[in-house]
Amino acid sequence: MDLKELFLIALGTAVIFFYVVKLLLFSRMLFPKMWFPLSKSFFTSMGEWAVVTGSSEGIGRAYAFALAKQGMNVVIMSRTKVKLDQVAKEIGDTTGQRVKVIVTDFMKDNVFSEIEDQLKDLNIGVLVNNVGTLPSFIPCKFLESAELDQAITNVINCNVKTMAKVRFLFFGKKKKNFFFYLYRGKGVIVNISSGVASIPFPLYTLYAASKVFVERFSQGLQAEYKDKGIIIQTVAPFGVSTRLAGYQSTNIVTLSPEDFVKSSLQYVRAGDKTHGSVCHIVLGWLLQSIPLKFLYSELMLHSLQDYVKKKTAQKAPSSTFESGKNK
Template identity: 80%
Template sequence: MDLMELLFITLGTAVIVCYGVRLLLFSRMLFPKICFPLSKYFFTSMGEWAVVTGASEGIGRAYAFELAEQGMNVVIMSRTKETLDQVAKEIGATTGQRVKVIVTDLMKDVFSEIEEQLRGLNIGVLVNNVGMLPSFIPCKFLECAELDQTITNVINCNVKTMAKMCKIILPGMDSRGKGVIVNISSGVASIPFPLYTLYAASKVFVERFSQGLQAEYKDKGIIIQAVAPFGVSTRMADYQKTDIVTLSPGDFVKSSLQYLRAGDKTYGSVCHIVLGWLLKSIPLKILYADSMLLGLQDYVKKRALEKGRNNQEPNISHSKSN
């Protein structure tokens, strides 16, 4: 056997092993309850309280309900008092857990007041869910309405709020040596995504920030994870009909929590894991073709017209969808 033949055999073996390991890792995602089990009292062992931002509807509301179902008291935060009070009433009646309501606009400098309201609580779980989609209709960066203000709003809502809430709550977790932080990203952040450029870029920050924090605090016993859903039937997704790809908020949250021990990033469900793999496998030249981008715009515009939506209406997410 000459040197070249040995080299090709070695390279071929390495490729087979590499793809075999990838297939094994992917197969684990199909069976989260078996591969990433959580004990019955996992969440209550983290602490007495869970804090959920953007909890008045959608994914945030679903997280609040599910964590209460797991035996945690919950702090729910959003801008709309009437809606929050109703959610609090429903959680209390359904689960018997205590609910603390904090009415606040997280795009403003309100974090010292929030920290004061959370003082003294044994917080075991933080869900950073609140987020903002600059425009319901996908558009090029320079076509965004009131672009200067939009840039500020997106950074404040999608980036600053998450970092500030971690700054408030992480020290307590660090001192106790346990806790869970879930930061909601988006499936569109899997690639540079034209027409959603600002939004997708802000969600890349969510993922890198979460992954860096997990590396820093993993040895402290704290789980920090970015969750990047695709379709979830919320206001931000225009309440699309649920199917195998578009999940209800409740179904998505139940699924995503099963992946808490699956790593520093998850798509939250089997179908969204497959979508993420497909999106990253398609050549960008195809995804960036004018026909693809125009088709996406036309599809969303058609849905907007059917429901009477304003093309430039920003979607400030007290719910988080995709």
């Protein structure tokens, strides 16, 4: 056997080994309870309080309920006081846990010092950064967006700046304000991104790009603070039946907020990024496997627009699709 044959055999073996390992790692995601088990006291061991932004409805509300059911007191934030008060009452009545309401609009500037004052004395162990805004419910090309300048400002303030600023409050310069008490060596940050950030996504260009920031910023922070025992994870869902998704009917792909959150919490120890559920993990794999030329064809883009418009028309009598609101 000559050197060339040996090289080809070694190369083939290495490729096979690489894909076998990749397949094994992927298969772990299908069985999170087996591979990433959590003790019953996992979340309460992080601290007494959980903070959830954008928690008046949808995914944020579901996270607040789920963490309260785990035994944590919760701080809920959004800009709609009536909704927050209702959620606070429901959580308190259902779980018996304490709930603190903070009314704030993350699309505005200079809201963070007030938030810091209201959180500084709490023993906080979990932060869920869920707040976000969609420039336009109906997908459209970037330059065709209504009130484009304001949309850019809203998305940057809400989806980008908030991610960095909220962390600054808790990793702040004063030791007493260290959100996860770095010297204590524990804490969880969950940042909600989106499945559309998996690839450059036409018609949702601004929104998808802002969610890429969420992922990269989170992954960088995890690398910086992993040795401190802090978990920083991006959760990137696809279909979840929320206002921003047009309250789609639930099915095997489109999950209710409650079902999605219940599933996603099982992946907390699964790495710095997860799609949060088995079906969404498979969707993420499929999306990255489809040639972009096919996804970016005019036929596909028009089909997406027509589909969303149709769903909007069906839901319009009972639902409001306002852009620029916290999730």
